[in-house]
Amino acid sequence: MKTIHFPKVNDWNQYTKRPEIDHESLFNQVNIIFDEIMRSGDAAVKKYVHFFDRVDLNIFGIKKEEIENAENSVDESLRNAIKLAKRNIETFHLAQKETKKIVETTAGVRCWRESRPIERVGLYVPGGSAPLFSSVLMLGVPASIAGCREVVLCTPSQRNGHVHPAVLYAAKLANITKIFAVGGIQAIGAMTFGTESIPKVDKIFGPGNQYVTAAKQVAQNYDVAIDMPAGPSELLVIADQYSNPEYVAADLLSQAEHGKDSQVMLLSDDTDIIKRTIQAIDQQIKALPRKEIAEEALRNSKAIILKSIDECISFSNKYAPEHLILAINDPYSCIQEISNAGSVFLGQYSCESAGDYATGTNHTLPTNGYARSYSGVSLDDFVKKITFQDLSIEGLRNIGQALETMAEAEELFAHKNAVSIRLKDINNAAKSKNARQNQ
Numbered sequence: 001m002k003t004i005h006f007p008k009v010n011d012w013n014q015y016t017k018r019p020e021i022d023h024e025s026l027f028n029q030v031n032i033i034f035d036e037i038m039r040s041g042d043a044a045v046k047k048y049v050h051f052f053d054r055v056d057l058n059i060f061g062i063k064k065e066e067i068e069n070a071e072n073s074v075d076e077s078l079r080n081a082i083k084l085a086k087r088n089i090e091t092f093h094l095a096q097k098e099t100k101k102i103v104e105t106t107a108g109v110r111c112w113r114e115s116r117p118i119e120r121v122g123l124y125v126p127g128g129s130a131p132l133f134s135s136v137l138m139l140g141v142p143a144s145i146a147g148c149r150e151v152v153l154c155t156p157s158q159r160n161g162h163v164h165p166a167v168l169y170a171a172k173l174a175n176i177t178k179i180f181a182v183g184g185i186q187a188i189g190a191m192t193f194g195t196e197s198i199p200k201v202d203k204i205f206g207p208g209n210q211y212v213t214a215a216k217q218v219a220q221n222y223d224v225a226i227d228m229p230a231g232p233s234e235l236l237v238i239a240d241q242y243s244n245p246e247y248v249a250a251d252l253l254s255q256a257e258h259g260k261d262s263q264v265m266l267l268s269d270d271t272d273i274i275k276r277t278i279q280a281i282d283q284q285i286k287a288l289p290r291k292e293i294a295e296e297a298l299r300n301s302k303a304i305i306l307k308s309i310d311e312c313i314s315f316s317n318k319y320a321p322e323h324l325i326l327a328i329n330d331p332y333s334c335i336q337e338i339s340n341a342g343s344v345f346l347g348q349y350s351c352e353s354a355g356d357y358a359t360g361t362n363h364t365l366p367t368n369g370y371a372r373s374y375s376g377v378s379l380d381d382f383v384k385k386i387t388f389q390d391l392s393i394e395g396l397r398n399i400g401q402a403l404e405t406m407a408e409a410e411e412l413f414a415h416k417n418a419v420s421i422r423l424k425d426i427n428n429a430a431k432s433k434n435a436r437q438n439q
Contacts, residue, residue, distance in 0.1 A: 001264075001266070001278060001281065001298045001301050001302065001303055002301075002302050002303070003274060003278070003302075003303045003304075003305070004302055004303070004304045004305070005271075005305050006305055006306065006307065007304065007306075009314075012315060012318055013318075015302060015304060015315075016315075016318050016319040016369070018232075018234070018263055018300075018368050018369070019232075019261055019263060019300045021210050023214075026210060026211065026214045027214055027217075027218065029185070029211070030185055030211070030214045030215050030218045031218060033048055033185045033186060033189055033215075034185075034189045034192065034193075034215075034218060034222075036048075037186065037189035037190060037192075037193055037195065038189075038193045041193075041194075041195035041196050042060070042195045042196045042197050042198075044186070044189075045060065045182055045186045045187075045189070045190050045195055045197075045198070046058075046060075048184070048185070048186040049157075049182055049183075049186060052183075052184050052185075052186070053156055053157065053159075053183065053184070054159070055157055055159060055161050055181075056161070057157065057161055057181060057182075059197075060180040060181055060182050060197045060198060061178070061179070061180055061181075061197060062163055062168065062179040062180070062181060064177065066162075066168065067168050067171065067172050067177065067179065068172070070165040070166075070168035070169045070172065071165075071169045071172070073165035074165050074166050074169045078166060079169065081357075081358070082133065082137070082166070082169065082170055082173065083173070084358055085134065085137055085357050085358035086137050086141060086170075086173050086174070088358050088359060088360035089137050089138065089141045089142075089358075089360050089362070090141050090145070090360075091360055092359075092360030092361060092362075093141060093142045093145050093360075093362070093378065093379045094145060096378055096379040096380065097115075097145070097379065098113075098115060100112055100113070100114055101113075106395060106398045106399055107394055107395065107398055108391060108392040108393070108394030108395025108396070108397070108398055109389065109390075109391050109392075109395035109398065109399060110389065110390045110391075110395075111387065111388065111389045111390075112387070112388050113385050113386065113387050113388070114385070114386050114388065115146075115383040115384070115385055115386075116383060116384050116386055117146045117147040117148045117149065117382060117383050117384075118146070118148055118202050118203050118382055118383065118384060119148065119149045119150060119202060120148070120149065120150040120152070120199065120200070120201045120202045120203075121143055121148045121150070121151055121152070121201055121202065121203050121204075121205060121382060122152045122153075122154065122191035122201035122203070122204045122205065123136070123139040123140060123143065123151065123152065123153045123154070123176070123204075123205050123206050124154050124155070124183075124187055124188065124191075124204060124205065124206030124207075124208055124212060124216075125139070125153065125154070125155040125167065125206055126155070126156070126183065126206075126207060126208050126209070126212070127155045127156040127157075127158075127163070127164065127167065127183060131164035131166050131167050132155075132167075133164070133166040133167045133169070133170040134170075134356060134357050134363065135206060135207060135363070135364065136153065136155075136167055136170035136171050136174060136176070137170050137173070137174055138362050138363050138364050138377065139174075139205050139206055139364060139377065140153070140170070140171060140173075140174025140175070140176045141174050142362070142377065142378065142379045142381070142382050143174070143176075143205075143382050144174055144175045144176075145379055145382075146379055146382035146383050148382055150178070150199065150201075151175075151176050151177075151178065152178045152180070152191060152198065152199055152201055153171055153176050153178065153179045153180070154179075154180045154182050154183065154187035154188075154190065154191060154198070155167055155179070155180075155181070155182075155183060155187075156181070156182070156183025156184065156187075157181035157182075157183075161181065162181070163179065163181050178199070180197065180198050182198065184211060184212060184215075185211050185212065185214075185215040187212075188204060188212060188215035188216055188218075188219055189215065189219075191204055191219075191224070192204070192219040192222050192224045193222065200224075201224065202224065202225065203224065203225040203226065203227070203381075204216055204219055204224060204225070204226050204227070205226070205227040205364065205377060205381070206227070206230070206364065207230040207231075207233075207364055208230070208231070209231065209232060209259060209261065210231055210232060210261060212231075213229050213230065213231035213232075216229065217229055227364065227377050227381050228364075228365075228366045228370060228374040228375075228377075229366070229367070229368065229370055229374075230364055230365065230366060230367055230370075231261075231367045231368050232258070232259055232261040232262050232263070232367060232368075233255050233258040233259065233262045233322060233323075233367065234255065234262060234263045234264065234265075234321055234322045234323065234367055234368075235251065235252065235254075235255035235264045235265070235321065235322065235323040235324075235325065235352055236264070236265040236266075236267065236316050236319055236321035236323070236324050236325070237251055237252060237264075237265070237266050237267070237324075237325040237327055238267045238268070238309065238312045238313065238316060238324070238325070238326050238327065238328060238334075239266065239267070239268045239270070239273050239274075239277065239327045239328065240268060240269060240270055240273065240309055240327075240328040240329055241270045241272070241273060242328065242329040243268075243273050243277075243327045243328065243348070244327070244348055245273060245276035245277040245279070245280045246280050246284075247327065247348060247351070248266065248273075248277045248280070248325075248327055249277050249278075249280035249281040249283075249284055250280075250284060250351070251325055251327070251351055251352055251353075252264040252266060252277075252281060252301075253281060253284055253285060253288065253294055254351070254352060254353050254356075255297075255323065255352065256293075256294040256297035256298055256301065257288060257290040257293055257294045257297070258293075258297070259293060259297065260293055260296035260297055261297070261300070262297040262300075263297065263300045263301050264297065264298070264301045265301060265302055265303075265304070265319065265321070266301075266302070266303040266304070267303075267304050267306060267312040267315055267316065268303075268304075268305060268306070268312065269305070269306055269307060269308050269309055269311070269312065270305075271305055274303045274305055277303070278303060281298070285298075309328060309334065310337070313334055313337045313338065316338070316340075316341070317337075317338065317339050317340045317341075318340075319340075319369070320340035320341065320366075320369045320370070320371040320372045321340075321341055321342065321371065322341075322342040322343070322365045322366060322367040322371065323341075323342060323343055323345065323352045323355070323365065324338070324341040324342075324343070324344045324345065325344075325345040325350065325351075325352055326344065326345070326346050326347070327347070327348060328347075331346040331347050332346065340371045340372045341371050342365030342366050342367070342371045342375075342376050343355055343361055343362075343363070343365055343376055361376070362376050362377045362378060363376075364376060364377040365377075393426055396419070396422055396423065396426065397423070397426065400419050400422075400423045403415075403416075403419045404416050404419050404420060404423075407419065
C-alpha cells in the first residue's frame, strides 16, 4: 500500500483513478459471447460455463427439491444469522414503500403517482471464490417486497456442479424459486436474450467483476435495464488521531480480500495513524486465508496524508467511494459535507462488514466513481412509478387557455385542438344551461 504525502489538489485526479482495465478487449469479449448466446442459446451458455468455470452442466436449473433441502446442509448458527440479516433487510426496505398522495395542482386538476413492480427481474450473485448468499438477500428481499412476478437468480456453480447450499437457503427465504447455476458474462447474456432454459428479463441486478459489469452495460443495448455498473469492490476510510489503527486495518483488509481488482484507500491528517495502520495491516494479513488476493488488491491501493479532515472529505467526494467509513472522533459533524458515496459508516464501531451483511441497508452499491450519479439498490429499483391525472370540467377550464397558448407556440396544432374541442363543448353546454335557466 503506497503512502502519498500532502498531494496538491491539482494532482488529486491521478490518485482517484481505479485500476486500469483494457476496455476495448473487455467489451469485444462480451460482444462475442453475447452474439453466440443470441444465436445458440443454451448451447453457447454451456460452452462458456465449461470454458470459464471448468464445469460441465447439462441442466442449468436447480430443482425445487434441492432448494427445499438446502437448509439441512447449512449449519444452524449460519441459518439463524441469515434469518437475522433477512429480517433487518426486510425492515429497512419495507420502510421505503410509498403511500399514494393525491395533489391538486390547480382547482379541478388532481395528480398522483403509483408504484408497479417490474414484472421480470434477473438477479446476479457472484460465487467464483466465495458463496455470496448475502447478495441473494440484498436483491431477493426487495424484489419480493416490490411484488415482481418473475424473479430469476443466476449464480456460478461450485466445481461439483452444485450451487452452495447457503445460497439456496437464502434464496428460499427471499421467495426465489428460479435459480440457475450459471455465472459470468454468459449469465448476463442468457438473461438479456433468454434461452431454452433461462428466461429473458426486463432488468438485471447485482454486483460482479469487471466482466460482469461490462456485460451488464452491453445488455442495455438490447433493451434490458440494469441497476447500476456495480464492479469490483472498494472502500475509503477517513481516520484521525483518535482512530483505532487495528480497526482501520481490519476494515481495509475486509474489502481487499474481495478480489484482486478491489481497491482500498486510507485518508488522514495524522501521519502517525497511517503508519500504525499500515503496520497493523502487515500483521493482520498474515492470518488471512485469502492473503494473496488481499495483497494484490493492496498494490492498487493508497494511503494519503492530507492537511485536514475537511480536505479528506473533499478528496473522498472526488473519489466517490462505494463504501466510506468515517473512523473519526465526531463523524456526525461531517455528514452534511458528504456528497458522493454509496454507503457511509459512522464512527469506530460501524464496520463496513455490518452493512455487507445485516444492518438492513443494501450492499449493492455504485463503484468506480458512479456514486456521483447513482444510488445503491433500494425498493425503488424494483418498481416503476406511473403518474396519473384527473381533470374535471373546472380543471380543464382553469388551465385550458394556457394549454392552447403553449401548444400554438410550439406549432403543435393537434395538441391545441385536443384542448379546444373540449373547451368548446364545455362552453356550449354552459351557455345552453344558462339559456334554460333564463326562460
